[in-house]
Structures are given as structure tokens and as C-alpha cells.
Amino acid sequence: MSVAHILKYYREEIVEISQKDAAYQLNILPSTLSNYENGRRQLPIDILRKMKDIYKIDHDTFMAIVLYETTNKEVIKEAKYEIVQKVMKAEDQEIIDFLRENPLLLNEIRSMSQLPANKLNNSIDMFIGLMRVAKIHAK
The missing domain is CATH 1.20.5 (Single alpha-helices involved in coiled-coils or other helix-helix interfaces)
Incomplete structure (x- = not known):
């Protein structure tokens, strides 16, 4: 599974934002993001950095995505579970912070x-x- 496909999955299934919204936040056209996500264009490093921030991917997970492309479905399944757990913890922390404020x-x-x-x-x-x-x- 390529970095582009993992990031597309992350956007759709974990962060749950539309391609249009993600493209807007990345300051690119939706068609450009589509080309990145489908592997038709190389992902520039500055876009990767923005994706990391916009998709709220922690450093370790991001490095694993970028450095480790795999076809091992079990590894992907475990990584997806970890990502979901980390996103849920981040969302929970946002709610806790909001309540404290x-x-x-x-x-x-x-x-x-x-x-x-x-x-x-x-x-x-x-x-x-x-x-x-x-x-x-x-x-």
C-alpha cells in the first residue's frame, strides 16, 4: 500500500473530511489532491507536512506511514487500529480541554x-x- 493510499484512507476513514475540505486546507485544488491520493502525482514534502498537521497525525505514525510501505494486511490492520485509537484520544482531549475552559x-x-x-x-x-x-x- 502506497503512502498516497494510506493518507487517502486516513483522510476518509480516520479524520473523516472530504477531499474538497482537505484540498482547501492544503491550499491546493481537489483535482490535485486526487492525483496525489491516486498516485498519479508525486507528493511534495511541503504537502506531506501540511497533511500531517491537518490530519493530526502524530510524528511516529507519520514516519511509519512515510517510511514503511507494506502489503502485509495484518500490519496495515494493526496500524489502522493504532491510528484510530490515537485520533480518539486526541478528540477526547479536545473535549476535556473545552470542558475545563x-x-x-x-x-x-x-x-x-x-x-x-x-x-x-x-x-x-x-x-x-x-x-x-x-x-x-x-x-
């Missing part, structure tokens, strides 16, 4: 967690509804 929200969530199960589900539904309304009005 917003103590009122954190306290509300803490108090909700103490509710009995029957009231908890209703509270969660109402909370999600309020968040959706707030998001609409924030636009």
Missing part, C-alpha cells in the same frame, strides 16, 4: 450525571435540543 458547562454535566436513569435520559435529550438551538442561533 467552560466550568459552568462542566458543572451542569456533572450534576446531570448524578440523576437517576429515568431522568437522565430526558435531561440528555433536552440538553442536546438546547445545544442544537444554540448552534443554529450562533450562525
Whole structure:
């Protein structure tokens, strides 16, 4: 599996951003990114660096992707699992940081967690509804 194909998989399955969004963030045309991902064009080092940052790939994983091209499906499967775990940890940390920066929200969530199960589900539904309304009005 080539570096280009691994990065395409990473963008689609791990980071879950469209080719158009990724191209915009990389400051290139979507057709150019398509050519990179399909191996029709060589990936320049500056684009590789930007991909590492935009796709939030840690240094060790990135080096493994760039330096180790393999066709061993078991190795790829294990690497994919590790990548997913690292991305999930990074996303969890972002949520934790957000809650720490917003103590009122954190306290509300803490108090909700103490509710009995029957009231908890209703509270969660109402909370999600309020968040959706707030998001609409924030636009």
C-alpha cells in the first residue's frame, strides 16, 4: 500500500473530511489532491507536512506511514487500529480541554450525571435540543 493510499484512507476513514475540505486546507485544488491520493502525482514534502498537521497525525505514525510501505494486511490492520485509537484520544482531549475552559458547562454535566436513569435520559435529550438551538442561533 502506497503512502498516497494510506493518507487517502486516513483522510476518509480516520479524520473523516472530504477531499474538497482537505484540498482547501492544503491550499491546493481537489483535482490535485486526487492525483496525489491516486498516485498519479508525486507528493511534495511541503504537502506531506501540511497533511500531517491537518490530519493530526502524530510524528511516529507519520514516519511509519512515510517510511514503511507494506502489503502485509495484518500490519496495515494493526496500524489502522493504532491510528484510530490515537485520533480518539486526541478528540477526547479536545473535549476535556473545552470542558475545563467552560466550568459552568462542566458543572451542569456533572450534576446531570448524578440523576437517576429515568431522568437522565430526558435531561440528555433536552440538553442536546438546547445545544442544537444554540448552534443554529450562533450562525
